[in-house]
Amino acid sequence: MSIDSLNEEVLRRLSKMLDNATCGWRQLASAVSEVPKFCYSERELTSCSLQVLSAAGSPGRTLLARLADRSCSLDFLLHCLRKIDHQEAVQYLTTVVAQLIQITVQPQSQQATLGGRVVLICRATGPPGLSYQWFKGKEEILDETGSTPELILCPLAQVHQGHYICRVNHGENVVFSQWAQVRCIVSAGCSSSLFPGAESGLRITRQPQSQAVSEGDTLLLECHAEANPPAQYEWYHNTIPLKQSKTQTLKIPCVTTANRGQYRCKVLNLYHTAWSDTATVTIGPSSITETSWVEVDRGPDSQEIHRSGVGPYPLQQMSKSTSTKHFYATDKVALLIGNMNYVYHTQLCAPIADVHELSNLLRQMNFKVVSLLDLNWQEMHSAVTEFLLLLDKGVYGLLYFAGHGYENFGNSFMVPIDAPASYTSEHCLCVQNILTRMQEKETGLNVFLLDMCRKRNPNDDVIVQPGLLKVTANIVFGYATCVDAEAYEVKRKDVSNGIFISFLKKRVCEDEKVTVMLDRVAEDMGHCKITKGRQALELRSNLSERRSLTDHIQTFECSASQSARNLQWAVAHDLPESRCLQFECGVKVQLGFAGEFSNIMVIYTRILEQPKEIVSCSAQLTDFPEDVDIDLKKSNQETLLEAGSCMLIDDSPASPEAPSLYTRVQSLQRLRGELTFTICLHYTYANMDDEVQERQSVTIGKPLVSKLNLHKLRPPCASSYSSFSYDSFNPSECSSLSSDAWSYKSKADLSRSVNVPEETDGSEFFDAPKPLVASKSLPLSQASETNYKFSDMYGFHSH
Template sequence: MLKDIVIAEQPVCACVPRDFPLTLRCRAQGSSPLYYQWFLHSESFCKEIPGANQPDLHIVTQQTQLYICRVNDQHHHFAFSHWVKVKVLKDITKGADLLTHESDPNWKSSDLKTNILRLFHYVLPGWEGDPVFITYPNPAHLTSQQPVQFQCCAIGIPAPKYQWYLNGQCLPHRRGRKMQIKAVKPKDCGSYLCCATNAKGERWSEPVELTLEHSPTRQKDIFFAVGKVALIIGNNCYLKHPNLLAPVVDVYELSNFLEKLEFCVISLVDLTHSEMLIAVNKFLQFLDNGVYGLFYYAGHGYERSGRNYMVPIDAPQPYRPENCISVQKILQKMQERRTALNVVLLDTCRKWYNADCALSKVNPLKPFGNTVYGYATCENAEAYEVQDGDSSSGIFMTYLKKHILEEKKVTHMLEDVLEDIGRDPLITGKQVMEIKHTLTESRALTDRICSPQSERLNRKAWDKENELPKQILLFSCGVEVELSFQSVFSNLIHIFARLIQTPSYLTDIRTILYICSDFAELSIPNTCRLGHEDSLLAMGSEGEGADCMLRLPDLQKCQNDIFIKLDLQCTNMGTGVCLQESLEHRIPKPWVARLFSQKDFSLDSAAGSSDDSRSRQRLQSSTNSHTLGHAGGISLGAQSKSSSEPEEHDEGDIFAAK
């Protein structure tokens, strides 16, 4: 039995705005009933707070105060909690007006005023105490030996602790809200940033530069990449959630742009939870020293307390964090690979969801100066896709593709995207892009790849592994059909059949492609899969003039080679006899399937490939007549209606939130 009173839960310090409703908690254990009394330190003495005789003290903050709780029992035993300081930030909105008037040429959208508005409109209604910056340090350009002071401020419960960094290196003795240098020297120049942490999480400030006016002029640095690799995921067709329209188009377009920038691209659509984990792990294996890594996701998602989650297509309704993929964990793993540049682009909603769920455990990100994080929208807001007839594209991608090929620092390129989105009248007040980064070097997505290249990220070898050469199929009746292949995504191929030789005595010639192996059963059925976007993507150069096509989705599920059949039906004009023939063609196990199934996959692996898959060839049927099987392919002239619906918060058929 306890003889003494033991404080089991101490109250914690806090840093909050004025008029914020705050609860201080104290819990104690003892052998008899306990009684609580709260006190505050006012001026030079401590005074009792009338009526504050409960374990929880509810206050509305007005000014900075010190609080303490006394616990006693009926035997006159007592114990005191720790003193806690509640720091109240007074008149911060007034200060914002004074510091950031729009007439000031240094006024920017990321200034104090904007942060305060964001704080009150987005953070406080569901805020759980994780650090939130309301002021950031400002850059400085000085002459030698001048003093300088950087300062920032964050609210948090418990009150945040601060740590400053210079060029990604921790400054051990710089642990206050303010950091002062009495006389600036050349060694002090560089990029500074501050990390605010408490038990609920961490936040990083934006980096600011300290430069000297008379420093020797440096020649512009030229940066190279050892290799470039991108993982792009778009989830369109959900089993238990509304389907989306834009991700499949956005992934397709971004893949094409990144290939122009010499990236080795892994583009995947409609992945389950386990498949997303495998894809990320395989992507991480390609990252190494000097490599540029880019991760992009479009689909359903949400945010809670600074954590972003991606929703797989098989997520239950409702979903929880364990059913989703943490973006912060991916970024953390990317940093561990010591890459030269990490870019994460998240084209998804950041609305709060499932507030009662426990957070995933995420360790603090390393302060390496190589990370760029681009959000399509701001915190607790939605990302929209615009629909134009049969086509749909995300707002973020609409403007990203205008600037992604520009030869400028990646953060500057994204700032151009941000400004364009801000000028779009369709989404004014609905979607505002957000950029976070610790990039200290002027690295760009357009940087060239140095020689020698990374063997695993050699573009020629990469493209060769993904290439399926054209094939010529010869039927016994004399008809020749060319098969061509279009890799729409790494896990989705379109196969086109085109008549190239037809005898003059044959008429009414029709061809049908379909799959004849068990692979057809692996695809998750969803009517969205045969929607308008498929016909748009099929209209590439390979699809021009094709007589029929076959779509092979979910190639990551494939365990063996794929066998397809081409059925031919025609009429002999002389005899009027209807002829039917069928040819079977083997497609080696796709590259992405080998990537998913092998633990130590390399691009040099030739598993599943053979000589007949690397050159044009003619295949001749051994029989004159076959019964037509089930046609799993679709004719290019056929119309397929999509059952996809815009995500929730649809606005007049113009927007659909992801």
């Protein structure tokens, strides 16, 4: 059972217990983070803490709601409450959960021939430690199956005839099942009271058998019954009915790990119902199902060459020995590109929100993430080259692209923002070429998530021949749409999401094989009314191992390549240190920095001190170099939203003790020299109408991705040291973390940090910190509503 099963009164009382500083919701958030999908970013925790500003707000209630959204079970919640030693909450929740016993499978009346076999089944959900008691009439059944969910009567005798009931216990809480009658018959049929003279009956003659199969194999389960009238069949997987399976044989082609578990068949006719035995199915990771193999070289000019071998295990043993194998990554890196502001093509809205949300989710799974917006052809080529430098043997590499795209002759092409109106493959990047370069690094997993159109490009009739792909069995392609179809984004007033990310963000942190996770995303999209017939996820994969995006990182030694990789990644996330500037008039100004994306930075100015004779004062930024992109209408704004940052909203009124102005600097990848700008201080003295100005020039070096010089051409075989000079770079200053109240908190937490501006308490600067509240993107529940229309939505058109 999940947290959703608790009523509002229980949640309210539990939240009240968690709203304390010593042993409360913050400690619970830390405890639940042992499972990757329950890891919460600092921004999300800040959002919880800001609930105290509302009279009815509760940080604990907000955290419980977030856990419910991610399907947290009550068992796991109890485990975490015990872990933080919150005795009051444990005792209360244990009592509540004990009252939530629900019988999910009721025992059914049955009849069978003497000497036959009858199984009565009662299953219940509830708190851990449920116990079962079977009774015949008023007498408790004390044999070995009398205290289990399945009561077995075999061989069936006259003494077994009667009425049975099951009692489910948890402490003092008790729930009874319905009554089930067992009757003995001499032959396969018995007289029917409804149709005298006719014989009716039901007897299962062939039970489904437990078995072990490998991923990619076909699963066959059979259940046969003798019945009059003829029987109907209903198959169940882990107590969930399989609606499409209504025959004696259950056939599942190409099984995955999602198909493991327990299977039962419900057999019924007009008068009777019976349940089959439980068949347990285990799924092994290997597709080799035989103990020996023969390899035959069938080249066009070669003769057959036989190489034989004997496998070390038969199928059953192999499944047991390999199904528990854990996979590790030597590192995990991701490149996320979102192109929106095209020069010659339709403008898009969703990539900024999609890249932002996916960045945060991947960081929770310890990915090193480089997130870039609006790249031209040269910058995309350079970014991919830098991404490849982060890869090495055993590394998990993930590439996500959102923007215009197309597919010709089986090759996918990502369109840069400067592509001409009639672009061809020479103006774009071929994804398959990137894959061949990734394979040269001997990566452990290659994942491509392409959120773009796959329509054919009529302007391009060139058949691109990518490099020869190696047989690596570690490649996954997740296409947001099918071949020759478009991908869409949902337009809203505040922020837009692509259809793909709207569903992917609910599943991407699941601890499942990548292909299983994407299959579930495809199923979710299939249930959405507005996407039916328009957009459907397509999955292509040759992944043969159960590798997941949540796999842990395990390095046995710190190699030179790993050190270079970490340094290279740190360079792309190097923020300037916060500094304080003293003006001649006595005003002291704080200058701070935050990375919204790897190529977008927010700069803020804050007045820390001002003489009493100065009645009004503000510090504005101006004179930025032409390389970077500054929207003058949105610079020096009082809130982040007004400054153009829709990922984080500062909705508090400006504090007179600490007024702040925000300026958003975009396109840092095009910065050719150090970033220099001017702080212009505007102030007015008491009893004076004229405004006075002071100016100071500030140079902050090359922040974030600008150090990588993505605007420069890359040599065919770029080395790890081609992009920047170590002489001018101090690794100890990679991230100005501790001194900047707006930058990341610590180097150890860098991979988990949210890619948004974020304030610490900063009590030394002002008394009342401004609360920062994340804006909401399209939730999955809203994506399923029919009030969203595709009119006025831009598809990711290919031209």
